């Protein structure tokens with residue numbers, strides 16, 4: 001047999017995923033909104049990851065930041081305010097082959113959806129959650145959010161916010177998420193790297209991105225914008241042990257504006273894998289019986 005006969009049949013080259021293919025509607029945010037750069041970074045991350053186009057899911061809650069599904073040509077959709085994470089967990093668990101991304105704001109993630117976030121995180125469901133923190137409710141035109149600083153004047157706090165805000169990174173590190181990172185909407189290269197690493201992480205990966213609401217809280221993040229006199233300080237990964245929750249908590253407790261990069265990266269079985277194992281065992285025990293027969297048997301026992 002000749003060498004030519006042994007050669008494998010040529011396979012058609014995988015089409016390269018492009019921004020053009022990923023772009024849907026033109027974004028409708030206010031000119032200058034930080035969310036534009038987050039969207040651009042998401043496109044770029046997807047281009048570089050080059051996942052099969054049909055495997056990408058872009059979910060979101062409700063808010064300006066949650067408009068992502070309109071602008072991305074992929075599977076996806078909005079879900080009720082604060083509930084996009086558990087909904088997306090269902091998508092991920094039922095279709096482990098999909099690449100599930102969820103986008104939302106600080107109100108969606110830390111206020112109305114705060115409790116949902118904790119439970120999906122601790123279960124380590126395989127998905128990537130990007131929280132665009134602008135420290136205000138943007139869509140509903142300036143109410144205090146759980147990350148607004150004390151003294152922030154808004155429609156709900158006309159004399160200035162009196163409540164202590166949450167510390168998002170401490171909450172996320174403590175949530176049970178196995179990948180926790182922080183980035184800034186003025187740093188596209190950094191955002192692309194964080195989104196890509198989160199997407200490639202097996203388990204619940206969350207990236208908090210400071211994204212300025214130019215309309216209702218301009219200048220909120222100037223302290224970490226070098227061209228505005230601030231410092232963008234990244235985490236030295238050679239120094240920081242990303243598997244150490246105490247070290248991550250210490251980083252998260254640093255004074256504002258804190259550091260950017262990967263706080264936590266640990267390996268723990270995903271709920272996707274644990275559940276798949278459970279299903280395989282149950283199938284073996286029931287001798288691969290059809291679902292309808294198992295249901296019939298269960299109903300028969302209930303009589």
Ligand SMILES: Cc1ncc(C[n+]2csc(CCOP(=O)(O)OP(=O)(O)O)c2C)c(N)n1
Nearest residue numbers: 062063064065081105106107108137138139
């Ligand atoms: C159950 C429910 N409560 C309240 C609202 C009104 N609402 C819509 S978006 C939003 C907050 C949005 O803030 P955030 O999540 O920070 O996103 P942003 O618009 O700032 O990007 C609120 C309170 C709603 N849609 N549903």
Ligand code: SF4
Nearest residue numbers: 030033064138213214
């Ligand atoms: S209101 Fe704020 S968050 Fe919403 S689109 Fe405008 S600048 Fe962006």
